[in-house]
Amino acid sequence: MASDHSGDGSGDDDDYMNMTFEEKQPSRKAETLTQRKKRLAREAEIKGRPKSKTELAEEERKNTEAALKTTTLDTKNKGFKMMAALGYKPGSALGVSRSDASEAKDDRLLEPIGLEMKDSRSGIGADAEKKRKFREEMEAQADVEKKQKVEAGDFRERQQKEREEKKIEGQVWGAMKVCERLEEEEEEAERSTDNDADPARRKSTKPLKGVNVLWRGLVKQRAINDRDRRMRYDLQQSQVRSLEYDNPDEDKEDKMALGKKAETEEVDIDLDEDDEELDEFQTLEVPEKLAKLVAYLRKRWHYCFWCKSKYPDKEMEGCPGLTEEEHD
Template identity: 75%
Template sequence: MTSKPPAAAAADEDDDYMNMTFEETPASRPKETLTQRKKRLAREAEIKGRPKSKAELAEEERKKREEALNSTTIDTSSKGFKMMAALGYKPGSALGVSRDPKNGDDRLLEPIGLEMRDTRSGIGADAEKKRKFREEVEAQQEVDKKRKVDAGEFRERQQKEREEKRMEGQAWGAMKVCERLEEEEDASGSAGDLTDAARRPTSRPLKGVNVLWRALVKQRAINERDRRIRYDLHQSLSRRPDYTDPDEEDEDKIALGRKTETEEVDVDLDEEDEELDEFEALEVSEKLTRLVHYLRERWNYCFWCKFKYPDKEMEGCPGLTEEDHD
């Protein structure tokens, strides 16, 4: 009986079949039938032969482009890299001569980045759009500025018109005061040797009235004439023109415009009056100032105080202007 070699005996002792692990064999692929194999091959051939859609081609192109843009290295298999390598280019180094050697090497170590355009517009289209947008913004700002200026001018013009209207009312009030004071002076006999007929404002020629309040007398005469014309027109439509009421008094005939004589004021209403036209051409403030000064100098009357002082000193009057009486 022969004994085992020591190496074989040691190997038998090391093999422990109770603790041995066994790898699982991959599951065997089910065997496909001939019909299934033909269908699979036909389906794969159909997938390979089917042309890709535009969306799929665009997506593939986009992925390739992003991969290329995200990479800063040059493809060593490209013709460009081979041409630069023939000229002495090495990956990681720069080309050409440094533009500013004193401040260090400023040459690019990576290719210039690409900027893809999302639109189909040409070069310079973005600058043109920016220029147009800037012009539109500037035009809108100019319109807004002009609108603000116009609004300010409109408010200023309205305020000026209100002030002129207020001063015009004050001027008409001063005219009435001048007319009243002169009538009182004429009635008291301080106007000289004037007769009663000459002192009556209705019998005085229009140009004989002071130009300061002549417009007031003229406007009153025009209104009276228009009233008589309207009344005569109404009477001509309701009665015969030659009809005369025997019971009508003379005062009623004069009041209703059926008098035989025409007043001198009515005669010269349509005549030219250069003096009145020149006065009416003045600013409202200037006319009011002249009226106020005339009242003070002629009758010692302050238009702003609404009081007639006994002497020219007018003691107690604050001043000549409306602001002095505030």
């Protein structure tokens, strides 16, 4: 009995595990006679209606694409059999392979040249000409863009160079003023020891060519500016008074204010005279001018233009060097 119950239980388990649930198919209503007539009439109308040009063109395009996608290397084709007899294998290129094919790119065709359908009314070669012109225009545009980039880079480089030159030029004028000041201090110290010297004549009346060529341009430019300023002042004053009138009550300062030269301070400078030495110095590059001025300051007065300091001896102990970079 026990065995029978166990057998029945295993049978129930098998039946439970092997149960299948069938999906209930949705009930489909039978087509009525009227519906069938309408469907047949609609299908007949669709079949009988002529296709439009657009539909015909689309159908032709699809058929053409399908035909072009089919391979022409049919093993049953007579031409393929002839090529196979000559040693052709599917997937290989036609022609004899070059000996240097491993080194150079093999440009032989693996497939026949594809057929390109014309969809325009242009003549033979017109599309190729359009492509050529378009390619040339793109190349020309690329050249223009490349040139613009190069010009932009050159412009930035030129601007940076101009800024650097202006900076160095300002340093040159500064070094000239330092040289002039140190020399004036030296001459003033020498004149102060001479008790017999006339105080009214202590100011130097050195001619232009007697000034060191390193800062002669500074002195000349200042003299030109003074002359132009006096000429403008004289032109204005000529409208209200005669320049030849000399008032004995006017002192030296009054005469200078009116644009008149005091005989005791008249400077012997010929600004229009040729100065080959100055012209030669002016042709030097700006960095070279600055280097000469810095070297002269160090040699004569033991003065470092970058330290802005004067040293007691030529050793100039504590000065980093000759250039601005060494003082950074």
